[in-house]
Amino acid sequence: MSSFDVVIVGSGASGGAVAYTLCKAGYKVAMLEKGRLIGREEFSKDELAYCRRDIVTPSLFDEYHVIEEKIDGKWMATPTYESGWSFWNGNIVGGSSNLMSGMFHRMHPDDFRLKSKYGPIEGANVVDWPISYDDLEPYYTMAEEVVGVSGVYKKHPFEPWRSTPDFPQPPTKENEVVKLFDKSCHTLGITPLVTPRAVLSKDSGHRSACYYSNFCGSYGCSSGAKGSSREALLFPALATGKLTLMSNTYVKYLESNEEKVTSAVIIDTLTGKESKISADIFVMAAQAHESARLLFNSKNKHHPHGLSNSSGELGKNLIFSAGGSGQGELHKESLKEISFEALMQRGFFVNRSILDWYYIDHWWDGTFKGGSVEFMFEHQNIISRARKNNEEEGKLIWGKALGERVEKRFTESKSIRFEIFNDWLPNDDCFVSVDDNYKDKYGMPVGKLRVANHPHDLKVGNYIAKKCEDVLKEMGAKNIYSSITATPPQNLIAGGCRFGDDPKTSVLNKYCQSHDIPNLYVADASFMPTGGSVAYTWTIYANAFRVADHIVEHLSKI
Known part of the structure; x- marks a missing residue:
């Protein structure tokens, strides 16, 4: 059995931050990652490979999840190999941070006291x-x-207030559409903000600045500009000589006695060979639903209901990001403020956010916690864009008529999109568990996700969507629509290992250390009791750095 100071399961944002800190502090770390290491030169903008096939995620026939949804008043369980609904998010070294759009916002101070502030x-x-x-x-x-x-x-x-006056890098380049956007917002009494991005606008160390391909979300970055775990954290950690990166390594379960985790049972996915790895401390960083699954699958006579589950709270209060999206088209013949040629310039970002509706206090609409909005151009995926608007009176358009419509769509208009982020309220019918009836190709029970939202989520999302549509109307957009849905985004998952001060009502303490097993930590988004009204990634990075500092202190006492 190999021996390390720390074993980290998962190499994404949280695992990378923990590895970075521990390796810089001189500790010997093993990082276990189910996926493979992809070099920069391998990242492409192949829509078929990244968005329509399983190039960076497991085949759903080998590894899958079971999703429970309420249909006609009954809970129905469907394996994702039947539905095609994938909850895998970039199973490669660096995890889903390789594929993010990089829109970063801090949580607001009120997000940390949601119950006290809003009741x-x-x-x-x-x-x-x-x-x-x-x-x-x-x-x-x-x-x-x-x-x-x-x-x-x-x-x-x-x-939120900040301890430094500004961001370390200036904004990425912006399309001239921001002139129209900003003017429209000001007309409506709205304050447009420049979106912070985990994307370099200038070269930094081994990483080159953004090259403005316009293919960020769902794609890896070939310049290293995107602030992924792989680029920003794992390369520096490897440079210390203290990190052993074990890619193509599947973790079946953790072995433990009554007081501590002793080893991880792992499988080399290329050879099928099973072995064990030991350490003083184990850190779960496999994404919320998978970390909870692994703890359930690690049950034994000392922990019959799963590791760190004396409270019975393991897997409960799974959360996603509520909200939805909308879109409108800016057309050549009706465009104002800027030239159509400037609008059609490819690559540059919209880079605009609105926080004006983070808190709603209108006597006619009521008082409630709101959310944030990101504005961007429609995703550049060519196939997806070409497939839109290819029907007329309920029938598919073919041949020359289809060709003319696609050409017009690509050359005479450009779509601007908004995405709304508001709290997905934790509730009793949203959780992850395991079921021995469903197992992956390694023989382990898969994650079974019951998914249900709270009605309040839709109320907030719909309120904000109407405000966003007003912005697009002021911009002169046409064919405006929005969609607020109870269907969760599969790439924004948190909860399941809630942290808190009371061991009877939480899985982890405030340092994301197991209440039950002192050498077990969970560093990914599992710890979050509520998710705030922004995307989670910056908070995951920040909290993982905080947890890593506590682990360093813990190790110093061993």
């Missing part, structure tokens, strides 16, 4: 965090510097 909501398991924004702020700043965040700070009522 309880019937049917929602809302609690305050055991830490505050002040506890996390230094680590948001650290992530900014280490990962590399570009932007420009502008004081705003719902922009």
